[in-house]
Amino acid sequence: MTTEIAYGSKEESEYVRRRLIEYNQEHVPDDLKNNYEEINLTIKDNEGKIIGGILSVHCWNWIEVDILWIDKELRGSGFGTQLLTRIEDIAKEKKCTFIKLNTFSFQAPEFYMKNGYKEIAVFEDAPLGSKHYYFRKDIRVP
Template sequence: MRAETSAPRRSGTMHVRRADPAHAEVIGRLIRSLAAYEGHAAEVRFSDSQLRRALSGGVPRLHALLAECRGEIIGMLTYTVDFAIWVGGDVVRVDDVFVSESARRKGVGTALFDGLARICAAAGMTARWEIESANASAQAFYRSLGVDIGPKIIARWSEHAIRERAASQPLVGLKPCSDPVLTLLSVADEPGRSHAAAALYQHNVDRTGIDDRAPVGAKLVEPGTGRMVGGLWGRTELGLLFLEMMFIEANYRGKSCGGRLLMAVENEARARGCLRSVVETSSFQAPIFYQRFGYQEFGRVPFGAPGHARIFMSKDLT
């Protein structure tokens, strides 16, 4: 979406647009500049690929507005949309705001917040954010927009302090009212399964402190018909690429389609910092295919069907 607002005031032709994932690098640079400006450079530890993922998807975890002038990005505002029970709805939390030094006092910051105001007004949202108490110029800027600035003390629980606290406390659970009832499942039970999967993933994040699971995949679509004729689906997590499912229609087999899919997905995993790839296959599926692309077997469990086995393979991606 372009031209949320246009503000040529003293800065040539400038417009504010929504960022897309391709802007991750420039946004990353501006976020790092802001952290350095505020004296917090050492606390910044995101990678541009994490940032790109945060800006991606149907409901991105991070949004950004960019001020662009003659093809150059000269200012940025990032925000998230959170649920706030007091207002019974969504609120915008502004995260990082930065205008390149040479572009300041030319209306760029104002244009970015005008763009945000339109987004908030259209969705009936209010906005809030933190300001360094020593950043007098930012406070003057926000006052010029009519923003209320009130005192509030910010609580920050560091990763170290949290880990110490969590490790020192015994796990306290709610006492169950009665013995849970066991039901044997012979259907997929998708709601139960996805509830458990989300709880389990949260447990993993709590234990590792890392929240980086992201889907990855590639598909092949026939140009004439638009029909999907093959694909590879998996996820990246904790430095590993997990290949979960690959399928190629029979008449497209033997035409290098599998290799193209595999290489595309492995390259994306490398770009996300993955060091190894893992796949489970069956003796009658594709162990030879994976071997050809450098996968090595590290385990096998025989099936009940004689002569067949489940095979576990991995590959070093470095």
């Protein structure tokens, strides 16, 4: 067999992604197999301008927060905590057992710790001169 490693097209990338998803599905309990959806929330001011948002994915038994952003002028006003609280409520509704996310030292690691997230891992010099943090918060479903 002759092989070649080359940059893949978008279609080839999707093929590889689908194949891994198919494999993963063989190892996930049946009641979790269809648990995948994007959950994206925004906060708007009274003029309809987006002042913040959270982009996340519900996957199997967790939610992964990809992006949480608040307008620079409004940081520290409680909007970030409101978004986290809402995504945690959604996680409980969907019977998730945890939420995971990552952030950089120049972003908001202290904010997440203040909101009950536990540091799981830290990569030094990612990017150079900064740290890349990974956090988790266990969700208690009543």
